[in-house]
Amino acid sequence: MAQGMNKDIAVLSVVEGDITTLDVDVVVNAANSSLLGGGGVDGAIHRAAGPELVHHCRQLGGCRTGEAKITPGFGLLARWIVHTVGPVWKGGHKGEAELLASCYRGSLELAASVGARTIAFPAISTGVYGYPAAAAAEIAVRTVAGSRLVSSIHFVCFDASTRRIYKALLTDSEPA
Ligand code: AR6
Numbered sequence: 001m002a003q004g005m006n007k008d009i010a011v012l013s014v015v016e017g018d019i020t021t022l023d024v025d026v027v028v029n030a031a032n033s034s035l036l037g038g039g040g041v042d043g044a045i046h047r048a049a050g051p052e053l054v055h056h057c058r059q060l061g062g063c064r065t066g067e068a069k070i071t072p073g074f075g076l077l078a079r080w081i082v083h084t085v086g087p088v089w090k091g092g093h094k095g096e097a098e099l100l101a102s103c104y105r106g107s108l109e110l111a112a113s114v115g116a117r118t119i120a121f122p123a124i125s126t127g128v129y130g131y132p133a134a135a136a137a138e139i140a141v142r143t144v145a146g147s148r149l150v151s152s153i154h155f156v157c158f159d160a161s162t163r164r165i166y167k168a169l170l171t172d173s174e175p176a
Contacts, residue, residue: 010147012155014166015120019156020048023077025116026070028107030124031083033062035069040127041158050075057083066099068106070114080114082107086125089132097139100125104143112149120154123162134165141169 019027019041029045032038035057037046046053052074063069068084084107087099103124111119121140125131137155144153157163 008148008151010144010150010153012141012145012153012170014157014163014170015154016157016160016163018044018158019120019122020044020076022120022154022156024118024120024152024154025078025150026080026082026107026111026114026119027073027076027078028068028119028121028124029081029083030122030127030129031063031085033064033085035060035063035083038128041122045076045081048076049073049081053081066102066106068103068110070110078120080111080116082110082119084124086129086131089125089130092135096125096131097135100131100136100139101143104140108144108147108149108153117150118152118154119150120156122156122158126162133162137162137165137169141166 030041037054056071060069063085065085065087068082071081073079073081084103086103087096089096126133126136155166157166
């Protein structure tokens with residue numbers, strides 16, 4: 001078995017709330033390509049992690065859309081932060097779906113590379129970047145379902161409508 005692989009398929013769950021408060025090994029940040037902070041979940045993570053985070057991020061040289069980089073969690077309960085840059089929604093014909101899937105895949109791989117077992121994802125690209133929430137959630141669930149790279153994957157929803165979308169998808173994907 002490859003290093004970082006668990007025997008069991010990861011359990012998927014939905015959480016409504018603020019991702020910065022979660023006690024998980026890895027919190028995923030929906031960053032921009034500068035990795036130097038911004039609004040939305042990115043702003044919340046930088047505020048909660050503290051100024052050491054941006055100091056550390058300055059050394060990373062940014063990040064391309066669809067890719068991910070890892071830092072310590074600093075002031076977060078989480079030990080690590082994976083910063084990934086989702087695509088800006090441009091109507092759906094500019095490779096957005098593949099880039100979004102790549103964010104989820106790359107984040108899980110980075111988490112596994114540091115031995116993390118639990119990871120929390122926000123709804124990447126669905127805020128400022130304008131990706132339709134239902135289509136984005138479908139990609140998120142489809143991309144990570146069946147993974148053995150970690151043991152537990154939380155989808156953190158900031159509002160009830162996003163939570164309902166994920167709940168419906170996870171109920172559908174449960175084995176009969
Ligand atoms: N916890 C969990 N989810 C949150 C939180 C939070 N504390 N705050 C917001 N969300 P967005 P994007 C949800 O805009 O679309 C930044 O400026 C939010 O409701 O944070 O990928 C970056 O620097 C939405 O469902 O990220 C980039 O410039 C989801 O997180 C740009 O925004 C994503 O919304 C990235 O845009």
